Amino acid sequence: MTTTATSADATAPGEVLLAVDGLRVAYPGRGLRRRPTEVLHGVDIALRPGETLGLVGESGSGKSTLGRAILGLAPVTAGTVAYRGRDITHAPRAQRRELAREIQVVFQDPYGSLNPAHTIGRILEEPLTAVRAMTSTAAQARIAALLDRVALPAGAVHRLPREFSGGQRQRIAIARALALDPRVIVCDEPVSALDLSTQATILDLLTEIQETTGVAYLFISHDLAVVRRLAHRVAVMYRGDIVETGTGDQITAHPEHPYTRKLLMASPVAHPARQAERRTARAALAEG
Incomplete structure (x- = not known):
């Protein structure tokens, strides 16, 4: 895993609110003698008070599974989820109800x-x-x-x-x-179903709420541009692993992992010629 040190890591004050250490999640296989399918392969993240950690990756990368594991909705097979130093990995239902005061979620589909x-x-x-x-x-x-x-x-x-x-x-x-x-909100693709202008107003609202309340966000998205706009730090997830972390500027200006570069090239740009160049470069990376 490639990890880029950030100023947020060095200077963020106070405790670590949410710490995920070596987390593995596997779903049972289907049919007879099918092996379980491991979706997360030992993931580590940390979230501090008042911080937004953006978790970005394409569909199937495991990012939503990580959010579900933190909420107690996915089968953790190894590793820990700790909230304010307390292990909540396999918290019973009664403890989860108490945790609802501290950890909340906003899903992709509000109607659902x-x-x-x-x-x-x-x-x-x-x-x-x-x-x-x-x-x-x-x-x-x-x-x-x-x-x-x-x-x-x-x-x-x-x-x-x-x-x-x-x-x-x-x-x-x-x-x-x-x-x-709550002190933590897991935002699982909260703007992906909205048009661009509405996305912008919701992102502005989330920023304002954080500034006035100090709530921390784990912001999950497939769109690196959206994550960069909101997040203090960005973690790139690929096939169940965190492959790169850093500030939004570091990730977009100096991506270290090939997958991060692919995500950047997948982001839409207004100029048709530049968009065509990105498609060509992304195809070359895929072939490599």
Whole structure:
């Protein structure tokens, strides 16, 4: 694995919030005598308070599996996930409920993660009353503040998810993730289903939230340009391994691993001639 030292690594203050050490994930094979398929091959990452670590790779690289393992949703076969120094790799259900106060998630498809039969008010109220045991009055005040935080009108509480656009639904998902005041949010491809202008507004919103709350993000994406815009550090994942880490500028200006260079060449550019040059260079790398 090629690792590039960064100023963020050297100067980021305080504790390591989330540490993944030697993590391996394998899924059972299908059929008789099929061996398990290992998806992660000993992954190490660290996330500090108020930091965004961008995890970038193509489909099938293992990046979403890493996010799921951190959340306790993937079968870890070796290694550890530690939160504030406490091993949570195989945390039981009761402990996971407690961890929901500290670690939240925003998924790619907001419509799929929001109960279509519930109003936005009920969706936001559930974690407040179930986990934080708020009274209904306190919960309503908190919901109003959450909607204001993500720039949605107070009247949204009476509406269903289908009545909102994709970008608005993602704002609702972000509001729900913020409801418990977490210290870490796993953002799993949160803008990949949105158009470019909506992507930009959601990225701006996430940046503003981080600046005002100090929340840390593990930001998962296939798009290096998106990751570079938001992340303090970038980790490139390829076939279940972290192959390169560094700041966004380091990764894009001086990529060390061939796969990172392929990701850069896959990023769209406005000029047709430059885009054609990138396709040619990427094909040459593939042949090499």
